[in-house]
Every structure is written in structure tokens, then in C-alpha cells.
Amino acid sequence: MSLILENIDRQVDGEEHLKNINLEFQPGSFNVLLGRTLAGKTSLMRVIAGLDKVSSGNIFMDGTNVTQSNVQKRNISMVYQQFINYPNLSVYDNIASPLKLCGTPKAEIDRKVQETAEMLHIEHFLQRFPLELSGGQQQRTAMARALVKDASIILFDEPLVNLDYKLREELRQELRDLFKLRNTIAIYATTEPNEALALGGTTSLLHQGQILQSGPAIDQYHHPINLNAADLYSEPPINLLKGRINDSELSFDNYASFPVGNQFSDIAQGDYNFGVRPSHISLVPKNDTDIELSVKVDVAEISASETFLHVANKDLQIVLQLSGVHDYRNNTAVNIYIPPEKLFIFAEGGSIIKAPSASNLGGN
């Protein structure tokens, strides 16, 4: 089964929910939709499922135009953010329900339910009722119900968001492994960049109803197509500085200029937005060419193995992601160092001019 979305638009009461979406999903692929709340993830999934109509555009499944056919004809399963199960049916009957609907023989149902339950580690709870289970087990039940019927497309709408963070980690990995063996198209919506990166597969960035960029998440992380795309990969958010390139000098608004040699010789003079990932800034210079800025510590968030150091001066707010524990009191003056070769450069309008070359793109 392949799925092609062609020029999909959807307007509701004059508001554009989806705009010119063109996407192709390969059979057996794992796909992630990454976007903020209200970016259009759920809208897109509902259109794919056939729950909502498109305003214009076409949807093809295996080459057949299914734009007008309804949800029952599309052989789709969906897993939601809330744990949706039939509360008055046992876990077994919950999982069996889609099979019973298509009149599968009893023995076959038995075998499939057992198999799916084992895959999701809920085989011991088959006789219980959903509300007697923990959140994680309830969501596993919902997933089992989606998986059991051999749907051609399975849609996951932020399925892990209501679960404990540790459980998320485990289920995420299980899900990814599950789909390696299947010939189903999986589409997984999330707001969390880390989830997109961890799940792998093809990620499409959604922003205000439009697709910004499609491809492996890690490529998008290193080569965002514009400011919005760079900002979507924000754990913590990318730092943005307004500045200017002048000959071989770089200046940030009211600051002294920094000589950057011929680093940016291929970039025209003018005003740009400069982006730098929090993990690329340090408290000690690594190179003579590093840009030195004097700032004061706003707050130091110390996670177990890392410190997120929020610093500012009167024009800038910057966050640093440092490994190890760096306990700074508020208002301590520090110097931070930004390697110019790690700068993303965006045009005034937001489109990317230059992305830093990732040191390891050749690796696996």
C-alpha cells in the first residue's frame, strides 16, 4: 500500500488548516509529523483517515483516488492521545473488536489477539477491563486494537503524550521495532523533536498548515530549510541573534565587530539572523576565532549530567547546554564563546543561507 497526498488544501470557515500538502508515503515506512500544537498535524491525519473532507486536492491509495471515499473504506487504524478503549469490554474483546466486525473466524481471532497482545506485553491482562489497567497498559491495549486488524495505514496522534516519560522511552523503542517487521504505513504525530529524532524514519515538519521540510529528522536538525524549521528542533530552543556581515567582519546589533576571516566570504554583505544551537556555545574558547560575548547569568538549570545556562545582556537572551554541573549564581558575569563555523545564517525573511557543516554526516 502506498499513500500519496496531492495538493491538499483544507479550509474551515475561511481559516486555512492545511495548505498545499504534497506527501508520499512508502509501503512499510515509518513517518513522523513534527509540529507545534495547532500546526495541522491532527487535521492532516483526519484527512488521511477520511474523517474530514479536503477542500481541494487528491488522496491516492495504491494509485486509486480515494479522496471521496469514507473512512470505512480506507482500512485505517488510529491511536489517539487519550486512551480510548471500550470500558465495558475486556482487554481481549477490545483487541478482538475490529476482527469481529469483519467477521473473522473465531480461531483466527484467538490467534491474532494472542499474538498482538504478546507483541505489546499485555498477554497477562487479557481478561481484565481497561480501567483496571495502568495508563501505559491502557494505551498498549489501544495500540493492540489498531495493530491487530492489519490496517494498511496506522495513524498515531501523539499517543505517548499522556504517559510517564520513562514509559514513553520504552514504548517508543518498541513501536519502532514493531514496524520494522510490518508492511504498514505508520504515521506518527508529535510535538517533541526528540521523539522525531529517536523514532527515525521520514519526518515532515508542519508549520501553520504547511509542510516546511521532509526527510530524515537528523538531516533537518543539521540542515533546517528556514528559521521555523530550525526552531522546531528545540530542546532547548535554538538561539537567535540579529547581526550583520560586513567584509570579513561579523557584528551583532550594538556590539563590537568580530573578525571572522574569510569564513563568510561567499555571503553577501547585509543583515542576517544568526542561529546557534545551545550545545555549540561554550564557556571557554576552543579557537581563536570564537566570538566572545559578555553576559550575565540569568539562571542555571542543572539537570543530572548537564547544565542549561540561561544568560542575557541588555540585547540578547541565550541558552547554553553544557555537559557537567556548572553552578552559577544569578547575575554572575561570564564570557561565552560562539564558534563562527557553527552558526546557522538565515536571511531576514527566514530562509537558510548557510548551515554549519555537521562534523559527522558521513557516519552511519
Next chain:
Amino acid sequence: MNKIQNNKAWFLVLPVFLLVAFSAIIPLMTVVNYSVQDIFDQNNAYFVGVEWYRDVLTDPRLQASLGRQFIYSATVLSIEVPLGIAVALMMPTKGWSASLCLILLALPLLIPWNVVGTIWQIFARSDIGLLGYVVNGIGIDYNYTSSPVDAWITVVLMDVWHWTSLIALLCYSGLRAIPDAYYQAAKIDRASDWSIFRFIQFPKLKGVLIIGVLLRFMDSFMIYTEPFVLTGGGPGNSTTFLSQTLTKMAIGQFDIGPAAAFSIVYFLIVLLVSWLFFTSITHLDKDKVKEQTYD
């Protein structure tokens, strides 16, 4: 090109459309038709234009019963709504007592209208009725068949007894939908019980209250059976409400034309008042939506 619309859905609406046509539109049009003609018998009908309307609107009998009708609806609403909310607030929330309360409250709603009238007719009688006898027994002169004031009190009491449950049940379900966290937060903020009602419960009840008040207004404005059974509209015309006047006119006197014109006016009044009420209540919400579009 890709705008091919599937029109089959319209067929699904057809049964509803037919039903509405037969149950509402066709009868209504018949009445409109009657209201502009003077009908003597099957073959003798003359077009009279708006004459019946003019007659009806200037008829002092009708004006009086319209006035009574408004006072009546306003009275029962102003008793039933606060009382219903109060009952809902006092109801237990869990255990067997909650179920018991729900059953007790639902009971009056299950009794047919004419039976309600009969119950009160007997209950309030000053000779054998429990209520009437006791009231007279403690020295208050009470007789709903002779005193207009007593008749009014009895009719209003009956309506309150019959329908307060509806408001109470609606509010009860509305109250149950408020998450516990709100009450906890209010406690922490040291809100008084009144503040809790004013700022948490009442705002969250607004939705069900709109429906409740609307239902009660329309119902009370069209009330017929209970006062008819209880007082027969008397003494005099003191409890003769609009629908009773209308029935007398159409069935008692066979004044089909004026009765039809009256029906149309009646219908328009109910529609107008309901609409005014509904839009003014929902007005606030619309303001909020506007505000939202600023940012």
C-alpha cells in the same frame, strides 16, 4: 474539476424534511391560511386580509390574558430557577442518598400533566384536601375556587412542584462536571461559599441554565392542562392563560379565523421572546470570541 460533490447525503435528510413538513410547516401554513379568511362553512370563505389580526390585537380579553401569561411565566421562572439551583447545590454527591434524591426529584416529571392538575385539585381543596384543610386549620382563610389570589398561589405552587426538579437535575449534572481541582483551588484561595458559587459554579452552570430557562419559559408560556384541570381558568378569568383563551375561541366559539390569527401571534411571541433571551444570554460569549481575534 476536483470539486465533484457527492450529493447522496441530501437523500438522508429527506425523511427529516418530510417529517418537519408534515408536523410543522403544513399545519402552520393551514393556520396562516385560516387567519386571513372569514370562514362560514366549507364553501363560503372570504379573504379578509389582516382584519382578524387587528381584532385579536385590540381584544381586551386577549390583552388581559397575555398580560397574565407574562406575569405567570416570570413568576414561575423566578422561583424555579433559584430554587432548582439551590436544590442541586444541596444534593448529596455520592452514595445511596444521591440515588434516592435523583429518584425523588425525577418523580414529579414522570406524572402526566392532567394527573398533576387532579392531584393538586384534590390536595388544595379546603374541605378534604390535605393542604387546603391544614392551611385553613391554622387560621388562614384559603380557597382557590373563590379567591383569585389563592388560585394564583395554587397554580404557581403546582408549577413549582412539577418543574423545579427539571432545573435541579440539569444543574446537578452541570455541577458534577466541574473538576475537583476547582474546589481545591478555591479553598486554597480562601473563597467563601458564596464566592465559590459566584465564580466557579455559576459560570460553569451557564450552559445548562440557558437550556433550562428556555425550556421552562416556553413550557410555562404555553401552559394549558394543569390550570385547566385545577381551576378551569377561574375564578372569573383570573387564571385563564393564553392557550385556554385560544381553545375557548377556536373550539368553544368556532371563531376559526380570529383563533388562527391569534395562534400566529402567539407563536410569534414565543419565538421572539425565546430568541431575545437566547441571543442576550449568548451575547457575552460572542464578545469573548471577538476579543480573541485581536491577538
Next chain:
Amino acid sequence: MAEIHLKGLAHSYIGNPQINSDYAIHEMNHVWQQGGAYALLGPSGCGKSTLLNLISGLIKPSHGSVLFDGVEVNDVSTQDRNIAQVFQFPVIYDSMTVYDNLAFPLRNMHVAKDKIDAKVREVANTLDLMSILNRKANNLSADQKQKISMGRGLVRDDVSAILFDEPLTVIDPNLKWKLRRQLKQIHERYNITMVYVTHDQLEASTFADKIALMYEGKIVQFGTPRELFENPNHTFVGYFIGSPGMNFIGLNKAIDNNTDEFTFDGMQFPLSSAQKKVLANSDSSNLKVGIRPEFIQLSNTDHPESLACNVIHTEDLGTYKIVSVQLGEQTLKVRLGEDQQSPSSKAHITFPQQWVKIYIDEYLVDLQGDSEHE
């Protein structure tokens, strides 16, 4: 301002608890100092919400007592405990403006009007709510609503503690960062005891000075984020803190000779003599070593101390990489920095001895003290 002391506190929802599993909270003694920022961290169902409700007074403890500044408050109602609480889902008074929401607790306490005004403006300023003070509260975004709930606690001078019950659940990831930072700044400014309940270790460790990690109704470890990370005193702490969690390998005593060697899957695990001694002296058969993915070293070349392993999978998460390696029957996770290359298939794995922790019957055996004496 208050110090919160849980003294012999235990709670059971069952009237007459008989066995251990009847307790939602097992007996604990615990002190939260005035002005501290604390997190109560644990998976769902570990009892952290029960504990929070015991502190806020929504539940009365079945055993032991809760003390605020040394005074028992078991029978004191929620409103008289002088605490504020921010809930998982924003609780605001819909029909009021932002200003009225913030002023509400003060008005209930009949504070003078000009004092209310000054206080509301001060708090609104801190929380960046000045520009929306006159807006109706019900159309605001979730993060603004959460700030209002918190503001209602901050306006009161008498508030001794603010309790947060997973306050960032409904907030978008990019705003979580902002809000968390504001929380932290507010804590530094107001010097109020704050207790933050969450299942997210990142939220807990970035917010709190000290974390109480709960598991099955007990606080299994109470310490700074760094302590929990570097010296988890129970395997559950190791598993729960860190992303991914600690690697554990079960060890067997080598039976063929008396050299005190410990093996897994037929391989010898490299241990220090002190570690071997501790393991050898134990009667238990539940022996484990734990090591953080961050501390494992992976290289292409052989070292005397290293073991050969297979790389099965590398996840590139942008700022770091997670490599899964197969060592015998064990799958271990290794965390590498952004610029570190991951070996392609065969690799050599080293466990730096100071980061190898010994667990007997799931509890850490602290060798820190011993090694200092040596």
C-alpha cells in the same frame, strides 16, 4: 514560610491495613527546609500525588503526622495551611479578568485595596502578565493560565509553600523551557518553599535543588540531581534517572576457583579489588553492576581492560548519540557526544572503574567511603 516535616508519615486508603501492599505511602521521615526548591519525582502510581495531597491537607494521614514549622497540621484544613497549589490542568476563574484572578485571594482576606493593587502589579510584572491584566482569563493560552494559577499563590504574603502538580503537562515543549526558567527565577526571588511533583526527570532536576525519588510508596532516594545521577542508591533510581537509564548487568560468582572473580555470560567483568571484596562477602545471589551510558567508553581499538562487543544500532539525537551495543547476551546503551564518532560494527567497550556501581539485592553498596581510606 515553612519547613515541612513528614514525621513517621504513612497512609493507607484501607481502614485497617494489614500487609505492606495496603499502604499507598509507607512510613517515612522527611524534612523539606524553608525556602528550598524540591521535586517529588516518580512514575505514575508511585504515591506522589497521595503525598502531595497529604501535604496540602486534602487527605488526612492514617498514620504519623505532617508538621509545618514544627507544628502538627494533621487536623488543619487546606485553607488554613497557607499553601498554594498549581494543578496539572490550569484552574482559573473564567469569568474574571487576569487582574481579578490575581486579586481574588487577597480580596477574600479583605486586604486594603491599594495594597492589593500594588501586590497584583508586582506579581504580574514578575510573571510577564502586565500586558494582559485586563483581559478575560478564559481565552488565554495554557501557559498564561498556569502563570495565573501560580500568581494567585504568589500575591499572598502568608503563603508558606507552593505545590506544583505536574504543571507543565499541557504546555508545548518550546514554552516549557520558558516557563520552567521563570519558575526557577521566581523561586530565587520569593524564597518560598516549592514542591514540584512530576514524572519527568528533566523537569525535576532542572527545577529542584533536591529531588525525592518515589517508588512504590517510598522515597527511595533524596538528594541533589547530581547525586541521583552519579550515585543512585537503588537500581530503580539508576533506571529512572537519566535518558536512557543506567545499564545493569547481573553477575555470578565464578565457581571454578577461589579467585573472587565475577562473570556474566561467560565473561569476566573488570572490577576493582574493593568491589570484588564487597561482592565476595555477600551471601545474596542478586548481584549487579550498574553503569551510566554517559560513562561507558567505546573505541575502535583494543585496550587491556576492554571487552569486545558488537554495535547494533546508533540513534543520532542531534546533540548526542545513543549507541546500542551487544556484549554477550546483554544489550547496553552508550551515550556519545555530538562530535564523537560511533564505531560501525565491532567495537571495544571500557567501564571506567569509578563509575561502576555495585548493587546487592537492588541496593547500592557505597564504596566511596572505603576508597577514601585506602
